[in-house]
Amino acid sequence: MDQPYVIGIDIGGTNTVFGIVDKRGQILRSGAIKTGRHEDVGDYLDELAQALNDILKDPFSKDTIRGIGVGAPNGNYFSGSIEFAPNLPWKGVIPFAQMLEERIGIPVALTNDANAAAIGEMTYGAARGMKDFIEITLGTGVGSGIVVNGQLVYGHDGFAGELGHVIMRRNNGRLCGCGRNGCLEAYTSATGVARTAREILDLNPDTPTLLRNIPVEDITSKDVYDAAVTGDEVAISIFNFTGNILGEAFADFVAFSSPEAIILFGGLAKAGDFILKPTKESMEKNLLKIFKNKVKILFSGLKEDDAAVLGASALGWEV
DSSP states (O other): OOOOEEEEEEEOSSEEEEEEEETTOOEEEEEEEEGGGOSSHHHHHHHHHHHHHHHOOTTOOGGGEEEEEEEETTEETTTTEEESOTTSSOOSEEOHHHHHHHHHOSOEEEEEHHHHHHHHHHHHSTTTTOSSEEEEEESSSEEEEEEETTEEOOOSSSOOOOGGGSBSOOSSOOBOTTSOBSBTHHHHSHHHHHHHHHHHHHHOTTSOOGGGGSOGGGOOHHHHHHHHHTTOHHHHHHHHHHHHHHHHHHHHHHHHHOOSEEEEESGGGGGTHHHHHHHHHHHHHHSOGGGTTTOEEEEOSSOHHHHHHHHHHHHHTTO
């Protein structure tokens, strides 16, 4: 039977989104579930399988699906396992592709979520026509997909591209979800921005800011953005702090792969110039002279949910 469709699944720290995709890259039917609802991965997979069955209705059926591609934090392309993902509720090594395939009866392939976003960007988004670029995902964590000469870099074990866990502050660095201190993710993820907000408010108790209208433990990166839009100086300083560290990291990333562009994807990228301007200034300040004014920083050319779903779905054609 002709199998003109694949399914793409993006597992985020908060939500899991999925869709049925055709050969032109059109998402024809989609859905979502909460990632952290179940501490037991088996219960989560049962809910995911049921949600997939719910969208596999006329004119779609399992017989029309070539394969399923999954993008997940710490997803290992070679083994099909999610391994020691700090931002997911399930610990250790999870043979995810095998477990999902057993429940749904369709072949499953899996890769890192940021790699999936990079594939989607290269096929349908801002990286079309590029052979050398880095996709940076700024969400609950910080991930990366590195493309060199048109090929994703996986490394010998499938885990190349953990740029969110490059250590940016070696002395008294923040504790990261991975268990180490000073990682880029601890500062420039959406959760890192919220941590910065709490620190700045604590250190400057007399400085007026709209952020004081929110219980300090409830502040999110979106709250910081909403305040920055009004001209709130504290909120703008939070983005400047974040962009400064992100730019330092980008200058180092450029040194090892000389990308044409670094593409920002994920929730924090919605902050627009508040994050782009300080990041670009910091990167240029810290670049080697041979790289100055050569590397673009771009926002993803795809809607946030679509990029990772489309990228993951590309794996479905190969299983």
